[in-house]
Amino acid sequence: xxxxxxxxxxxxxxxxxxxxxxxxxxxxxxxxxxxxxxxxxxxxxxxxxxxxxxxxxxxxxxxxxxxxxxxxxxxxxxxxxxxxxxxxxxxxxxxxxxxxxxxxxxxxxxxxxxxxxxxxxxxxxxxxxxxxxxxxxxxxxxxxxxxxxxxxxxxxxxxxxxxxxxxxxxxxxxxxxxxxxxxxxxxxxxxxxxxxxxxxxxxxxxxxxxxxxxxxx
Amino acid sequence: xxxxxxxxxxxxxxxxxxxxxxxxxxxxxxxxxxxxxxxxxxxxxxxxxxxxxxxxxxxxxxxxxxxxxxxxxxxxxxxxxxxxxxxxxxxxxxxxxxxxxxxxxxxxxxxxxxxxxxxxxxxxxxxxxxxxxxxxxxxxxxxxxxxxxxxxxxxxxxxxxxxxxxxxxxxxxxxxxxxxxxxxxxxxxxxxxxxxxxxxxxxxxxxxxxxxxxxxx
Numbered sequence: 001x002x003x004x005x006x007x008x009x010x011x012x013x014x015x016x017x018x019x020x021x022x023x024x025x026x027x028x029x030x031x032x033x034x035x036x037x038x039x040x041x042x043x044x045x046x047x048x049x050x051x052x053x054x055x056x057x058x059x060x061x062x063x064x065x066x067x068x069x070x071x072x073x074x075x076x077x078x079x080x081x082x083x084x085x086x087x088x089x090x091x092x093x094x095x096x097x098x099x100x101x102x103x104x105x106x107x108x109x110x111x112x113x114x115x116x117x118x119x120x121x122x123x124x125x126x127x128x129x130x131x132x133x134x135x136x137x138x139x140x141x142x143x144x145x146x147x148x149x150x151x152x153x154x155x156x157x158x159x160x161x162x163x164x165x166x167x168x169x170x171x172x173x174x175x176x177x178x179x180x181x182x183x184x185x186x187x188x189x190x191x192x193x194x195x196x197x198x199x200x201x202x203x204x205x206x207x208x209x210x211x212x213x214x215x216x217x
Numbered sequence: 218x219x220x221x222x223x224x225x226x227x228x229x230x231x232x233x234x235x236x237x238x239x240x241x242x243x244x245x246x247x248x249x250x251x252x253x254x255x256x257x258x259x260x261x262x263x264x265x266x267x268x269x270x271x272x273x274x275x276x277x278x279x280x281x282x283x284x285x286x287x288x289x290x291x292x293x294x295x296x297x298x299x300x301x302x303x304x305x306x307x308x309x310x311x312x313x314x315x316x317x318x319x320x321x322x323x324x325x326x327x328x329x330x331x332x333x334x335x336x337x338x339x340x341x342x343x344x345x346x347x348x349x350x351x352x353x354x355x356x357x358x359x360x361x362x363x364x365x366x367x368x369x370x371x372x373x374x375x376x377x378x379x380x381x382x383x384x385x386x387x388x389x390x391x392x393x394x395x396x397x398x399x400x401x402x403x404x405x406x407x408x409x410x411x412x413x414x415x416x417x418x419x420x421x422x423x424x425x426x427x428x429x430x431x432x433x434x
Contacts, residue, residue, distance in 0.1 A: 157399075158399075158403075166378060188409065193406070
Protein backbone atom coordinates (compact mmCIF):
# COMPACT_ATOMS: atom_id res chain seq x y z
CA UNK A 1 0.00 0.00 0.00
CA UNK A 2 1.33 3.44 -0.95
CA UNK A 3 0.70 4.81 2.54
CA UNK A 4 3.40 2.64 4.04
CA UNK A 5 5.99 4.75 2.31
CA UNK A 6 4.92 7.73 4.36
CA UNK A 7 4.60 6.61 7.98
CA UNK A 8 4.18 10.21 9.23
CA UNK A 9 1.25 10.76 6.88
CA UNK A 10 -0.36 7.50 7.93
CA UNK A 11 0.06 8.44 11.58
CA UNK A 12 -1.43 11.86 10.94
CA UNK A 13 -4.35 10.36 9.00
CA UNK A 14 -5.10 7.95 11.85
CA UNK A 15 -5.17 10.88 14.27
CA UNK A 16 -7.47 12.93 12.00
CA UNK A 17 -9.95 10.10 11.68
CA UNK A 18 -9.75 9.15 15.35
CA UNK A 19 -10.31 12.72 16.50
CA UNK A 20 -13.35 13.13 14.25
CA UNK A 21 -14.83 9.88 15.56
CA UNK A 22 -14.07 10.80 19.19
CA UNK A 23 -15.95 14.06 18.54
CA UNK A 24 -18.94 12.37 16.91
CA UNK A 25 -19.33 9.34 19.14
CA UNK A 26 -17.35 10.29 22.23
CA UNK A 27 -14.06 8.67 23.13
CA UNK A 28 -15.50 5.85 25.23
CA UNK A 29 -17.95 4.86 22.49
CA UNK A 30 -15.36 4.73 19.71
CA UNK A 31 -13.58 1.42 19.10
CA UNK A 32 -10.34 0.72 17.26
CA UNK A 33 -12.57 -1.14 14.77
CA UNK A 34 -14.55 2.07 14.11
CA UNK A 35 -11.30 3.88 13.34
CA UNK A 36 -10.14 1.11 11.01
CA UNK A 37 -13.43 1.16 9.09
CA UNK A 38 -13.18 4.90 8.48
CA UNK A 39 -9.58 4.56 7.33
CA UNK A 40 -10.67 2.33 4.44
CA UNK A 41 -8.07 -0.25 3.55
CA UNK A 42 -5.71 0.23 6.47
CA UNK A 43 -5.28 -3.02 8.38
CA UNK A 44 -5.51 -3.50 12.14
CA UNK A 45 -1.80 -4.37 12.04
CA UNK A 46 -0.99 -1.04 10.39
CA UNK A 47 -2.71 0.87 13.20
CA UNK A 48 -1.00 -1.18 15.88
CA UNK A 49 2.28 -0.47 14.16
CA UNK A 50 1.74 3.20 15.09
CA UNK A 51 -0.22 2.94 18.35
CA UNK A 52 -0.32 0.28 21.05
CA UNK A 53 -3.89 1.02 22.15
CA UNK A 54 -6.86 3.32 21.74
CA UNK A 55 -5.62 5.24 24.77
CA UNK A 56 -2.29 5.83 23.01
CA UNK A 57 -4.20 7.32 20.06
CA UNK A 58 -6.00 9.63 22.49
CA UNK A 59 -2.71 10.69 24.05
CA UNK A 60 -1.33 11.45 20.56
CA UNK A 61 -4.48 13.40 19.60
CA UNK A 62 -4.12 15.41 22.81
CA UNK A 63 -0.41 16.00 22.23
CA UNK A 64 -1.19 17.47 18.83
CA UNK A 65 -3.72 19.86 20.36
CA UNK A 66 -1.25 20.76 23.08
CA UNK A 67 1.35 21.67 20.46
CA UNK A 68 -1.15 24.13 18.93
CA UNK A 69 -1.96 25.55 22.33
CA UNK A 70 1.74 26.03 23.07
CA UNK A 71 2.10 28.24 19.97
CA UNK A 72 -0.50 30.56 21.44
CA UNK A 73 1.35 30.55 24.78
CA UNK A 74 4.63 31.39 23.04
CA UNK A 75 2.97 34.23 21.16
CA UNK A 76 1.72 35.84 24.38
CA UNK A 77 4.98 35.19 26.22
CA UNK A 78 6.92 37.03 23.51
CA UNK A 79 4.65 40.07 23.18
CA UNK A 80 6.40 43.34 23.97
CA UNK A 81 3.35 45.47 24.81
CA UNK A 82 2.34 43.78 28.10
CA UNK A 83 3.88 43.48 31.55
CA UNK A 84 4.17 40.10 33.31
CA UNK A 85 0.86 40.33 35.14
CA UNK A 86 -0.97 41.35 31.97
CA UNK A 87 0.56 38.43 30.09
CA UNK A 88 -0.58 36.00 32.77
CA UNK A 89 -4.06 37.44 32.50
CA UNK A 90 -3.96 37.16 28.70
CA UNK A 91 -2.88 33.52 28.90
CA UNK A 92 -5.79 32.47 31.10
CA UNK A 93 -8.23 34.39 28.93
CA UNK A 94 -6.92 33.15 25.57
CA UNK A 95 -6.56 29.55 26.75
CA UNK A 96 -10.14 29.18 27.80
CA UNK A 97 -11.61 31.19 24.91
CA UNK A 98 -9.99 29.22 22.09
CA UNK A 99 -12.80 27.66 19.99
CA UNK A 100 -10.95 24.32 19.92
CA UNK A 101 -11.81 23.99 23.61
CA UNK A 102 -15.40 23.17 22.61
CA UNK A 103 -14.04 20.31 20.50
CA UNK A 104 -11.85 19.02 23.30
CA UNK A 105 -14.70 19.00 25.79
CA UNK A 106 -16.92 17.23 23.26
CA UNK A 107 -14.53 14.26 23.14
CA UNK A 108 -15.11 13.88 26.90
CA UNK A 109 -12.83 10.95 27.76
CA UNK A 110 -13.38 9.23 31.09
CA UNK A 111 -10.14 9.85 32.94
CA UNK A 112 -10.90 6.98 35.29
CA UNK A 113 -10.52 4.62 32.37
CA UNK A 114 -7.55 6.41 30.84
CA UNK A 115 -4.84 7.05 33.44
CA UNK A 116 -2.20 7.47 30.72
CA UNK A 117 -4.02 10.50 29.37
CA UNK A 118 -4.07 12.17 32.77
CA UNK A 119 -0.41 11.41 33.20
CA UNK A 120 0.35 12.90 29.80
CA UNK A 121 -1.56 16.08 30.68
CA UNK A 122 0.26 16.35 34.01
CA UNK A 123 3.60 15.81 32.35
CA UNK A 124 2.94 18.45 29.69
CA UNK A 125 1.80 20.91 32.36
CA UNK A 126 4.80 20.42 34.65
CA UNK A 127 7.55 19.79 32.12
CA UNK A 128 6.49 22.06 29.25
CA UNK A 129 3.92 24.72 30.10
CA UNK A 130 5.17 25.72 33.56
CA UNK A 131 8.90 26.10 32.79
CA UNK A 132 8.69 27.31 29.17
CA UNK A 133 5.73 29.68 29.24
CA UNK A 134 4.49 30.56 32.74
CA UNK A 135 7.89 30.82 34.44
CA UNK A 136 9.43 33.33 31.96
CA UNK A 137 6.30 35.48 32.30
CA UNK A 138 6.48 35.43 36.11
CA UNK A 139 10.17 36.29 35.93
CA UNK A 140 9.36 39.22 33.66
CA UNK A 141 6.68 40.27 36.17
CA UNK A 142 9.22 40.22 38.99
CA UNK A 143 11.55 42.43 36.96
CA UNK A 144 8.86 44.92 35.86
CA UNK A 145 7.34 44.97 39.37
CA UNK A 146 3.91 43.61 38.44
CA UNK A 147 4.41 40.24 40.24
CA UNK A 148 5.96 39.62 43.66
CA UNK A 149 7.38 36.22 44.63
CA UNK A 150 10.64 34.68 45.78
CA UNK A 151 9.74 31.30 44.29
CA UNK A 152 8.82 31.80 40.63
CA UNK A 153 9.33 28.13 39.62
CA UNK A 154 7.02 26.80 42.29
CA UNK A 155 4.41 29.55 41.85
CA UNK A 156 4.35 28.87 38.08
CA UNK A 157 3.84 25.17 38.67
CA UNK A 158 1.12 25.48 41.29
CA UNK A 159 -1.05 27.97 39.41
CA UNK A 160 -0.85 26.13 36.11
CA UNK A 161 -1.48 22.72 37.71
CA UNK A 162 -4.51 24.14 39.48
CA UNK A 163 -5.69 25.97 36.35
CA UNK A 164 -5.02 23.22 33.79
CA UNK A 165 -5.72 20.05 35.74
CA UNK A 166 -7.77 20.72 38.85
CA UNK A 167 -10.08 23.24 37.14
CA UNK A 168 -10.49 21.02 34.06
CA UNK A 169 -14.06 19.68 34.35
CA UNK A 170 -13.14 16.55 32.38
CA UNK A 171 -10.43 15.41 34.75
CA UNK A 172 -12.57 15.23 37.88
CA UNK A 173 -15.97 14.93 36.17
CA UNK A 174 -17.14 18.28 37.55
CA UNK A 175 -20.74 19.49 37.56
CA UNK A 176 -21.43 23.18 36.89
CA UNK A 177 -21.80 23.71 40.64
CA UNK A 178 -18.37 22.17 41.29
CA UNK A 179 -16.80 24.24 38.49
CA UNK A 180 -18.27 27.35 40.05
CA UNK A 181 -16.84 26.53 43.49
CA UNK A 182 -13.43 25.65 42.03
CA UNK A 183 -13.32 28.93 40.13
CA UNK A 184 -14.08 30.87 43.31
CA UNK A 185 -11.38 29.06 45.30
CA UNK A 186 -8.89 29.38 42.43
CA UNK A 187 -9.54 33.11 42.19
CA UNK A 188 -9.06 33.49 45.94
CA UNK A 189 -5.81 31.54 45.71
CA UNK A 190 -4.53 33.74 42.87
CA UNK A 191 -5.47 36.91 44.76
CA UNK A 192 -3.55 35.55 47.77
CA UNK A 193 -0.50 35.59 45.50
CA UNK A 194 -1.31 39.15 44.38
CA UNK A 195 -2.57 37.87 41.03
CA UNK A 196 -5.98 39.37 40.33
CA UNK A 197 -6.10 37.91 36.81
CA UNK A 198 -9.32 35.99 36.30
CA UNK A 199 -12.75 37.57 36.00
CA UNK A 200 -16.43 36.73 35.51
CA UNK A 201 -15.98 36.40 31.75
CA UNK A 202 -13.64 33.46 32.39
CA UNK A 203 -16.11 32.02 34.89
CA UNK A 204 -18.89 32.16 32.28
CA UNK A 205 -16.75 30.39 29.72
CA UNK A 206 -15.70 27.72 32.24
CA UNK A 207 -19.34 27.00 33.04
CA UNK A 208 -20.12 26.83 29.32
CA UNK A 209 -17.33 24.27 28.74
CA UNK A 210 -18.48 22.28 31.77
CA UNK A 211 -21.92 22.07 30.13
CA UNK A 212 -20.41 20.94 26.82
CA UNK A 213 -18.55 18.21 28.67
CA UNK A 214 -21.55 17.11 30.73
CA UNK A 215 -23.77 16.89 27.64
CA UNK A 216 -21.28 14.79 25.71
CA UNK A 217 -19.80 12.42 28.27
CA UNK B 218 -0.65 -26.22 48.14
CA UNK B 219 -2.26 -25.26 51.41
CA UNK B 220 -2.03 -21.54 50.66
CA UNK B 221 -4.54 -21.77 47.84
CA UNK B 222 -7.25 -22.37 50.39
CA UNK B 223 -6.64 -18.91 51.82
CA UNK B 224 -6.44 -16.46 48.91
CA UNK B 225 -6.52 -13.43 51.26
CA UNK B 226 -3.54 -14.74 53.19
CA UNK B 227 -1.63 -15.42 49.98
CA UNK B 228 -2.40 -11.92 48.76
CA UNK B 229 -1.26 -10.43 52.03
CA UNK B 230 1.92 -12.51 52.02
CA UNK B 231 2.76 -11.35 48.50
CA UNK B 232 2.33 -7.73 49.62
CA UNK B 233 4.51 -8.25 52.72
CA UNK B 234 7.32 -9.76 50.68
CA UNK B 235 7.00 -7.24 47.87
CA UNK B 236 7.07 -4.28 50.25
CA UNK B 237 10.19 -5.61 52.02
CA UNK B 238 11.93 -6.07 48.66
CA UNK B 239 10.85 -2.64 47.41
CA UNK B 240 12.37 -1.21 50.61
CA UNK B 241 15.63 -3.12 50.28
CA UNK B 242 16.23 -2.86 46.53
CA UNK B 243 13.97 0.01 45.53
CA UNK B 244 10.83 -0.49 43.47
CA UNK B 245 12.44 -0.10 40.05
CA UNK B 246 15.17 -2.63 40.87
CA UNK B 247 12.79 -5.33 42.15
CA UNK B 248 11.46 -7.84 39.61
CA UNK B 249 8.43 -10.11 39.82
CA UNK B 250 11.01 -12.94 39.76
CA UNK B 251 12.64 -11.53 42.94
CA UNK B 252 9.27 -11.57 44.66
CA UNK B 253 8.58 -15.16 43.56
CA UNK B 254 11.96 -16.34 44.84
CA UNK B 255 11.31 -14.86 48.27
CA UNK B 256 7.86 -16.42 48.40
CA UNK B 257 9.38 -19.91 48.21
CA UNK B 258 7.17 -22.38 46.41
CA UNK B 259 4.59 -19.95 45.05
CA UNK B 260 4.40 -20.16 41.27
CA UNK B 261 4.43 -17.25 38.83
CA UNK B 262 0.88 -18.22 37.93
CA UNK B 263 -0.19 -17.89 41.56
CA UNK B 264 1.11 -14.32 41.70
CA UNK B 265 -0.53 -13.38 38.42
CA UNK B 266 -3.76 -14.82 39.76
CA UNK B 267 -3.70 -12.01 42.33
CA UNK B 268 -1.93 -9.19 40.46
CA UNK B 269 -1.70 -8.34 36.77
CA UNK B 270 1.68 -6.62 36.99
CA UNK B 271 4.40 -5.37 39.33
CA UNK B 272 2.75 -1.97 39.18
CA UNK B 273 -0.51 -3.50 40.44
CA UNK B 274 1.41 -4.93 43.41
CA UNK B 275 2.77 -1.45 44.13
CA UNK B 276 -0.73 0.05 43.95
CA UNK B 277 -1.95 -2.61 46.42
CA UNK B 278 1.00 -1.99 48.76
CA UNK B 279 0.22 1.73 48.65
CA UNK B 280 -3.49 1.13 49.23
CA UNK B 281 -2.68 -0.83 52.37
CA UNK B 282 -0.55 2.05 53.68
CA UNK B 283 -3.28 4.51 52.78
CA UNK B 284 -5.79 2.52 54.82
CA UNK B 285 -3.51 2.86 57.86
CA UNK B 286 -3.09 6.57 57.24
CA UNK B 287 -6.86 7.01 56.99
CA UNK B 288 -7.28 5.60 60.50
CA UNK B 289 -5.07 8.38 61.81
CA UNK B 290 -7.11 10.95 59.85
CA UNK B 291 -10.34 9.57 61.30
CA UNK B 292 -8.92 9.72 64.81
CA UNK B 293 -8.05 13.41 64.46
CA UNK B 294 -11.32 14.24 62.71
CA UNK B 295 -13.29 12.75 65.59
CA UNK B 296 -11.39 14.37 68.46
CA UNK B 297 -13.55 16.61 70.66
CA UNK B 298 -10.83 18.79 72.15
CA UNK B 299 -9.83 20.73 69.00
CA UNK B 300 -11.54 23.28 66.76
CA UNK B 301 -11.53 22.90 62.95
CA UNK B 302 -8.39 24.91 62.34
CA UNK B 303 -6.49 23.03 65.07
CA UNK B 304 -7.55 19.71 63.56
CA UNK B 305 -6.33 20.75 60.13
CA UNK B 306 -3.01 21.73 61.70
CA UNK B 307 -2.84 18.38 63.55
CA UNK B 308 -3.50 16.46 60.33
CA UNK B 309 -0.64 18.06 58.43
CA UNK B 310 1.69 17.55 61.37
CA UNK B 311 0.75 13.95 62.10
CA UNK B 312 0.73 12.95 58.42
CA UNK B 313 4.26 14.04 57.76
CA UNK B 314 5.65 12.88 61.12
CA UNK B 315 4.47 9.27 60.92
CA UNK B 316 7.55 7.00 60.96
CA UNK B 317 6.10 4.92 58.09
CA UNK B 318 6.76 7.92 55.84
CA UNK B 319 10.49 7.06 55.93
CA UNK B 320 9.60 3.58 54.61
CA UNK B 321 7.40 4.99 51.87
CA UNK B 322 10.08 7.37 50.65
CA UNK B 323 12.64 4.57 50.72
CA UNK B 324 10.62 2.58 48.15
CA UNK B 325 11.00 5.59 45.81
CA UNK B 326 9.04 4.46 42.75
CA UNK B 327 9.57 6.37 39.53
CA UNK B 328 6.17 7.89 38.84
CA UNK B 329 7.10 8.38 35.20
CA UNK B 330 7.18 4.63 34.80
CA UNK B 331 4.12 3.98 36.94
CA UNK B 332 1.20 6.16 35.88
CA UNK B 333 -1.29 3.81 37.58
CA UNK B 334 0.25 4.55 40.95
CA UNK B 335 -0.12 8.28 40.48
CA UNK B 336 -3.69 7.81 39.39
CA UNK B 337 -4.39 5.69 42.45
CA UNK B 338 -2.91 8.37 44.74
CA UNK B 339 -4.96 11.07 43.02
CA UNK B 340 -8.12 9.02 43.28
CA UNK B 341 -7.60 8.30 46.97
CA UNK B 342 -6.91 12.00 47.62
CA UNK B 343 -9.97 13.29 45.77
CA UNK B 344 -12.47 10.53 46.48
CA UNK B 345 -11.50 9.49 50.01
CA UNK B 346 -9.32 11.92 51.91
CA UNK B 347 -10.89 15.22 50.77
CA UNK B 348 -14.59 14.34 51.27
CA UNK B 349 -14.28 12.01 54.28
CA UNK B 350 -11.63 13.69 56.41
CA UNK B 351 -10.73 17.22 55.30
CA UNK B 352 -14.23 18.39 54.37
CA UNK B 353 -15.88 17.50 57.73
CA UNK B 354 -13.05 19.32 59.54
CA UNK B 355 -13.45 22.44 57.39
CA UNK B 356 -17.21 22.33 57.97
CA UNK B 357 -16.60 22.12 61.72
CA UNK B 358 -14.21 25.06 61.38
CA UNK B 359 -16.91 27.12 59.63
CA UNK B 360 -19.34 26.35 62.45
CA UNK B 361 -16.88 27.08 65.27
CA UNK B 362 -15.60 30.21 63.50
CA UNK B 363 -11.99 29.09 63.09
CA UNK B 364 -12.21 28.73 59.27
CA UNK B 365 -13.89 31.06 56.76
CA UNK B 366 -14.97 29.86 53.32
CA UNK B 367 -18.11 29.62 51.21
CA UNK B 368 -16.73 26.66 49.25
CA UNK B 369 -15.64 23.97 51.73
CA UNK B 370 -15.66 21.08 49.20
CA UNK B 371 -13.37 22.86 46.77
CA UNK B 372 -11.09 24.27 49.45
CA UNK B 373 -10.70 20.77 50.97
CA UNK B 374 -9.81 19.33 47.58
CA UNK B 375 -7.32 21.99 46.57
CA UNK B 376 -5.35 22.01 49.82
CA UNK B 377 -5.12 18.25 50.09
CA UNK B 378 -4.20 17.81 46.41
CA UNK B 379 -1.46 20.39 46.79
CA UNK B 380 -0.31 18.90 50.11
CA UNK B 381 -0.50 15.21 49.18
CA UNK B 382 0.44 15.20 45.53
CA UNK B 383 2.20 18.39 44.50
CA UNK B 384 4.30 18.60 47.68
CA UNK B 385 5.16 14.88 47.55
CA UNK B 386 8.83 14.81 46.49
CA UNK B 387 8.40 11.37 44.90
CA UNK B 388 5.71 12.42 42.47
CA UNK B 389 7.65 15.18 40.75
CA UNK B 390 11.15 13.98 41.63
CA UNK B 391 11.85 17.08 43.76
CA UNK B 392 15.29 18.15 44.98
CA UNK B 393 15.57 19.68 48.47
CA UNK B 394 15.65 23.11 46.87
CA UNK B 395 12.39 22.45 45.03
CA UNK B 396 10.77 21.03 48.18
CA UNK B 397 11.77 24.19 50.03
CA UNK B 398 10.23 26.45 47.37
CA UNK B 399 7.05 24.37 47.22
CA UNK B 400 6.67 24.54 50.99
CA UNK B 401 7.00 28.33 50.91
CA UNK B 402 4.41 28.70 48.14
CA UNK B 403 2.08 26.20 49.82
CA UNK B 404 2.30 28.07 53.12
CA UNK B 405 1.56 31.35 51.34
CA UNK B 406 -1.43 29.74 49.65
CA UNK B 407 -2.77 28.42 52.96
CA UNK B 408 -2.31 31.82 54.62
CA UNK B 409 -4.25 33.37 51.71
CA UNK B 410 -7.15 31.15 52.80
CA UNK B 411 -6.67 32.22 56.43
CA UNK B 412 -5.07 28.87 57.29
CA UNK B 413 -1.82 29.51 59.14
CA UNK B 414 -1.32 25.81 59.86
CA UNK B 415 2.13 24.70 58.72
CA UNK B 416 5.36 25.69 60.43
CA UNK B 417 9.14 25.25 60.22
CA UNK B 418 8.97 21.89 61.98
CA UNK B 419 6.95 20.56 59.04
CA UNK B 420 9.41 22.15 56.61
CA UNK B 421 12.33 20.38 58.33
CA UNK B 422 10.55 17.04 58.14
CA UNK B 423 9.68 17.58 54.46
CA UNK B 424 13.32 18.28 53.64
CA UNK B 425 14.32 15.18 55.59
CA UNK B 426 11.91 12.99 53.61
CA UNK B 427 13.08 14.57 50.35
CA UNK B 428 16.62 13.48 51.27
CA UNK B 429 15.47 9.94 52.07
CA UNK B 430 13.80 9.80 48.66
CA UNK B 431 16.78 11.26 46.79
CA UNK B 432 19.20 8.82 48.45
CA UNK B 433 17.09 5.78 47.60
CA UNK B 434 15.76 6.47 44.13
